[in-house]
Amino acid sequence: MTNQQEATATVSLPADPGALSPAEARAVFRSGLAVPTAGWSRGFAQANLIIVPRELAFDVLLFAQRNPKPCPILGVLDAGETTGPLLAGGDIRTDVPRYTVYRDGQKVDEPTDINEYWRDDLVTFIVGCSFTFESALREGGISIAHIDQGVNVPMYRTSVRCEPAGSMSGPLVVSMRPIPASQVSDAVRITSRYPAVHGAPVHVGNPHELGIADLSRPDFGDPVQIAEGHIPVFWACGVTPQAAVMESRPALAIGHAPGHMLITDARDSDYLVP
Amino acid sequence: MTNQQEATATVSLPADPGALSPAEARAVFRSGLAVPTAGWSRGFAQANLIIVPRELAFDVLLFAQRNPKPCPILGVLDAGETTGPLLAGGDIRTDVPRYTVYRDGQKVDEPTDINEYWRDDLVTFIVGCSFTFESALREGGISIAHIDQGVNVPMYRTSVRCEPAGSMSGPLVVSMRPIPASQVSDAVRITSRYPAVHGAPVHVGNPHELGIADLSRPDFGDPVQIAEGHIPVFWACGVTPQAAVMESRPALAIGHAPGHMLITDARDSDYLVP
Incomplete structure (x- = not known):
């Protein structure tokens, strides 16, 4: 409950998180609330994040292509891009409740935004979630x-x-x-x-x-x-992908904190095959 | 019929191409036969190719990720790799019946192997085929x-x-x-x-x-x-992807000649969803 207590000191938990639109949910997290996202924005797909410098981006995308079951890529924000169609009007630096920052494969921070870590060469991978x-x-x-x-x-x-x-x-x-x-x-x-x-x-x-x-x-x-x-x-x-980052030890990588997902504008049903 | 005539001068067409294993079919093409592959190695998946220098590889893989219907990636051979699990024992430089070589987006050659164009920084994308x-x-x-x-x-x-x-x-x-x-x-x-x-x-x-x-x-x-x-x-x-290469004009890119596909070891049924 530590995260929740810390966060509710500044931003209060919505009465019915499941009823929020994805944009509304992202706005709440942008304001600083840092809670797990299970049950938020019912019917909309939540996603994992992995953010790496451009020089590592091909390796990450190829790793995902070769391991599609654990790493299904739903979208990619190219170097320096902070928004995209999966988070219309949003900002990838602030809209996830909590992040995990790795330096040389070691977790060094779990901030509620990554503004201080952002660089124009960072590429964001948005990865499917069960x-x-x-x-x-x-x-x-x-x-x-x-x-x-x-x-x-x-x-x-x-x-x-x-x-x-x-x-x-x-x-x-x-x-x-x-x-x-x-x-x-x-x-x-x-x-x-x-x-x-x-x-x-x-x-x-x-x-x-x-x-x-x-x-x-x-x-x-x-x-x-x-x-x-x-x-x-x-x-x-x-x-x-975060476990791979911890082994591969790039100078910088950023993920979501487990359970603290990006809430996307895609519907769960968009990923149902006939 | 030009390709076929040119090729049959040196390598003869197998009696039943549909009965060849993928490895046997690739060996025939490696010997120089240059014919369309429709009907070869029945039950095994044929594939499109796009080969680019490493510096363009992230853009190509991201293009494929963003356009999965035309560009479904079945496999990637990393920079300098000439074989892989989709073509066990094969060689990507010789095992396709005919290639298309682009320089600055212009088709400059349609050779039956690409040994003379090969470089250790070339990345090969193997793309699904209808x-x-x-x-x-x-x-x-x-x-x-x-x-x-x-x-x-x-x-x-x-x-x-x-x-x-x-x-x-x-x-x-x-x-x-x-x-x-x-x-x-x-x-x-x-x-x-x-x-x-x-x-x-x-x-x-x-x-x-x-x-x-x-x-x-x-x-x-x-x-x-x-x-x-x-x-x-x-x-x-x-x-x-070849049409995109023609627009994007990289210094070098190589594809298969349309209809002259890579015959892979994957079975058609491997790509059937339940």
């Missing part, structure tokens, strides 16, 4: 543990290596949702229809095969309780 | 005019502009297949299941809206006869 298919899962009768338990989704570094690209290499990061055994098939089927936002699960059932020793200790986000008869199901996660 | 869904259309009972008529698919520059990316900008290029009116819906449905190889049509029925004045005069490939009651249906085409 929050997009969560409403489809719920409409399909599948409850989402981390939403029901009021916490951030648990995310894990795995022992699976991504395909490297130039200077970029790193582990696959996954998000986990426990699913009742009788609904695993439905969860695969529903999420496979969203290939642009991680799509079908990468693994079902055995965390040890992914090199995850303890589900109760996620590397990002919060642990969730796994009910009797539920199977842990793993989806590729958009934090993967 | 040939991949033609067998699915035929299995769906839809005949393909250019196959039945034994010619190359007709392709047209349109008045539709692609989303630019850095130095890369240009028109959307489309391929056209005339489809019986009663089967247009089936053709849309079937090809929409192949989003990685151009997917659903971009336009149905009115060439003038695309700025195409005369269907009998394609900009690339051959004209086809359009039977009574058939509707011209247009799909985004992987020649689009």
